[in-house]
Amino acid sequence: MKAGGTRRRSLRSSPCSPGPSHPQVVKTEQTSDETTASSVGHVDSTDGQNGGFLKKPIKKEEPEDEDYLYCEYCRSFFTNECNVHGPAVFVPDTPVPMGVTDRAVQTLPPGLEVQTSRIPDAGLGVFNNGEIIPVGVHFGPYEGDLVDKEEAMSSGYAWVIYKSKQCEEYIDAKREMHANWMRYVNCARNNDEQNLVAFQYQGGILYRSCRPIKPGQELLLSYEEKYAKDLGITFDYIYNRKCSVNGNAQTV
Incomplete structure (x- = not known):
């Protein structure tokens, strides 16, 4: 994963416009009693209404700031579910034990593939080779090693996680055997080509589709x-490192 140039901190909460209504895709619906496994690119005929994506169970406790999800259609935050569009949609990774040499690639959900990026000099990237992924699908969390600030700022595969004003954590996916497929996702060079949004949720980093x-x-x-507002220059440096490690110029 190496991509795009540096980006200015002027993006909106979601820079993408609302998309069309959800097309048919694979989902996994989770209840308190059982989970029906499914994935992108394969339709679960037992769940015609919800399509089978994993839905986040309703939380009982008082939500913290990082417990909020975002509805791309309503352009508003919610906790349990969007009042109009229902619960959030989650796509799980393919389970792979930590320590497997090519673990990151093996964790790809069905329908996604790692191929050579179309961004010049960006190396590998992640492509959708399954069904259309609709707006509002969540992937993650991002996996890797917890490292110190110095290592994170030199990696190109790191994210910073806000804990409090005096505390941050750094997760680095440089080692493929301890990472998942999200390490290969490249930074968009401009808002027009962006289709995913990274954000912090319940102590981890998720990616959400903001366009089909x-x-x-x-x-x-x-x-x-x-996500970035409480992290200041630390976030700026780590994100710019992620996006500019190959020296690609940003387009606007």
């Missing part, structure tokens, strides 16, 4: 301003 991602399209990333 068609078959053959590369998954390209930016971030949610709400």
